[in-house]
Amino acid sequence: MSLISVRGLSQVYGRQTVLERINLEIEAQAFCTIVGASGCGKSTFLRLLLSEERPTRGVIELDGAPLGSEPDADRGVVFQRYSVFPHLTVMENLILPLELRASKFCGRLFGARRRAAVAQAEDLLERVGLSHARDAYPKTLSGGMQQRLAIAQALMPRPKVLLLDEPFGALDPGTRARMHEIILSLWQAEKMTIFMVTHDLKEGFKLGTRLLVFDKLRWDPHAPEAYGATITYDLPLEDSHGLPPELVEAASDDQPFQKPDFGSEGPKDVLH
Amino acid sequence: MGRAINQHPGAAGKVLLGALPFLLLIAVYLMASDARLAANPADKLLPSLESFGAAIDRLAFQPDPRRGTYLLWADTAASLLRLGIALAIATAAGLLAGIAIGLLPVVRAAFAPLVAALSMVPPLAVLPVLFIVFGLGEVAKVTLIVVGIAPFMVRCMAMAVTGLPREQLIKAQTLGATTWQIVTRVVLPQTMPRLVSALRLSLGPAWLFLISSEAIAATEGLGYRIFLVRRYLAMDVILPYVLWITLLAFLLDYLLQRMAQRAFAWSPEGQEP
Numbered sequence: 001m002s003l004i005s006v007r008g009l010s011q012v013y014g015r016q017t018v019l020e021r022i023n024l025e026i027e028a029q030a031f032c033t034i035v036g037a038s039g040c041g042k043s044t045f046l047r048l049l050l051s052e053e054r055p056t057r058g059v060i061e062l063d064g065a066p067l068g069s070e071p072d073a074d075r076g077v078v079f080q081r082y083s084v085f086p087h088l089t090v091m092e093n094l095i096l097p098l099e100l101r102a103s104k105f106c107g108r109l110f111g112a113r114r115r116a117a118v119a120q121a122e123d124l125l126e127r128v129g130l131s132h133a134r135d136a137y138p139k140t141l142s143g144g145m146q147q148r149l150a151i152a153q154a155l156m157p158r159p160k161v162l163l164l165d166e167p168f169g170a171l172d173p174g175t176r177a178r179m180h181e182i183i184l185s186l187w188q189a190e191k192m193t194i195f196m197v198t199h200d201l202k203e204g205f206k207l208g209t210r211l212l213v214f215d216k217l218r219w220d221p222h223a224p225e226a227y228g229a230t231i232t233y234d235l236p237l238e239d240s241h242g243l244p245p246e247l248v249e250a251a252s253d254d255q256p257f258q259k260p261d262f263g264s265e266g267p268k269d270v271l272h
Numbered sequence: 273m274g275r276a277i278n279q280h281p282g283a284a285g286k287v288l289l290g291a292l293p294f295l296l297l298i299a300v301y302l303m304a305s306d307a308r309l310a311a312n313p314a315d316k317l318l319p320s321l322e323s324f325g326a327a328i329d330r331l332a333f334q335p336d337p338r339r340g341t342y343l344l345w346a347d348t349a350a351s352l353l354r355l356g357i358a359l360a361i362a363t364a365a366g367l368l369a370g371i372a373i374g375l376l377p378v379v380r381a382a383f384a385p386l387v388a389a390l391s392m393v394p395p396l397a398v399l400p401v402l403f404i405v406f407g408l409g410e411v412a413k414v415t416l417i418v419v420g421i422a423p424f425m426v427r428c429m430a431m432a433v434t435g436l437p438r439e440q441l442i443k444a445q446t447l448g449a450t451t452w453q454i455v456t457r458v459v460l461p462q463t464m465p466r467l468v469s470a471l472r473l474s475l476g477p478a479w480l481f482l483i484s485s486e487a488i489a490a491t492e493g494l495g496y497r498i499f500l501v502r503r504y505l506a507m508d509v510i511l512p513y514v515l516w517i518t519l520l521a522f523l524l525d526y527l528l529q530r531m532a533q534r535a536f537a538w539s540p541e542g543q544e545p
Contacts, residue, residue: 050442050446052442070445071442071445071446072445072446072448073446073447073448075446076446076447077442077443077446079439079442079443081437081439082437082439082440082443083439083443085440085443085444085458085462086462086538086539086540087461087462087536087538087539088538089538096447096457097447097448099457100447100448100449100450100453100457101448104450104453105452106456107449107452107453107456107457108457137537137538138538139538139539139540150443153443153447154443154446154447156447157446157447157448159446
């Protein structure tokens with residue numbers, strides 16, 4: 001049985017259709033990457049999975065039951081920015097979910113119970129490589145460190161699904177490559193299901209076990225808002241054979257830089 | 273010579289330049305005072321430094337012959353008490369109403385228009401109402417200050433809460449937080465720096481309303497004293513009182529700023545003056 005099933009999902013804002021007729025079955029422990037042009041409804045789809053918005057039509061089921069009407073601890077999330085709490089140190093950010101669960105009124109733990117929570121967070125802190133920064137505030141951390149903290153924090157309540165909304169979009173390429181290793185190792189260790197929206201097709205191919213491409217199938221030039229996007233490609237990536245060649249080509253930028261060839265006469269448009 | 277926008281004073285130059293206008297003001301005052309006193313030794317408009325000294329000594333260090341209290345300190349205590357109570361009430365209102373309006377859509381729909389309308393009422397225009405309803409005692413004065421600054425503080429806090437990135441509230445929910453936990457662990461701590469800055473911005477209006485209400489009906493207080501001795505053209509009392517009020521206002525602002533810097537080390541705003 002699949003972990004998530006989406007049936008007949010459409011999302012309409014006023015006269016603008018953003019998503020239409022999406023059907024999807026996602027098995028547990030999939031790493032599902034979502035790509036598409038900007039404004040194609042990737043992030044809307046993620047918001048629907050979060051229950052931040054209710055779908056206009058259709059249902060999303062998690063573990064066979066319809067999604068709750070509000071975001072909850074079943075679905076963790078990491079956004080591109082603002083994902084960690086700036087007024088809490090690294091360790092305080094990490095143990096916050098444990099505190100919220102254990103202490104309904106204060107939302108805080110003290111003494112031995114707090115030490116137990118810290119011990120529980122220790123291992124994850126180590127794995128995202130932030131042990132040395134445990135008492136630092138997020139404003140002193142680099143962008144990559146903040147996102148590592150955000151991912152670790154989102155994992156603390158052990159969500160069934162982790163939703164990543166362009167989590168590495170603001171990072172430089174080197175940092176991004178390290179983040180890829182970390183997220184892959186966490187995914188393998190925690191055996192969780194991940195949805196990741198990215199605008200980087202290469203990243204989508206590199207990380208995912210399944211790649212979803214969102215695009216508009218129908219287009220009315222006189223009413224661009226009339227039709228929404230749907231899933232135009234749903235590619236299993238376990239083996240990358242049999243992919244449409246234009247996608248493979250778009251995803252690899254291995255082509256060497258080519259010098260413009262002007263021939264023996266030099267550039268023609270130069271004025272003499 | 274470079275451009276004027278690139279000319280920076282040194283460390284000592286900064287202090288000197290900052291002190292210069294003050295010194296100039298004092299020098300101009302002393303020269304004008306000397307000139308007037310030379311023409312008429314009984315002149316009361318621009319008293320000499322000695323008259324200021326005598327007035328300060330009389331008000332601050334000699335008990336008042338009729339009341340037996342030290343007037344400056346009694347006035348200061350009365351005014352600061354009124355100001356303190358009013359600021360505490362306005363801050364509490366700003367915090368509670370501001371967070372409720374900023375965070376809860378139903379409360380926002382119900383009360384945001386009311387607060388917006390109330391903040392447009394000129395507080396001094398309702399002062400007669402306050403005196404009629406609450407009498408001439410302390411309640412009316414404290415209420416005037418609260419009426420004057422609370423709507424601003426409520427709106428400021430509501431804006432601080434609505435200005436929190438939506439990501440933060442979503443993230444808190446995915447970590448299992450209830451509404452109450454979001455208030456106490458996410459919203460409240462993050463909006464505290466804004467509360468302090470709203471309070472600092474309210475200090476000026478708060479002093480204005482305090483002095484106004486004391487000028488109209490009071491038996492003691494800094495504003496009361498200034499308006500009392502105005503009848504005798506007692507500039508030797510008024511000017512030291514004005515300086516003293518300015519100093520108190522400055523100190524209050526400075527203390528709040530220092531407190532914010534220490535308490536909100538996490539905040540990027542914590543460093544700003």
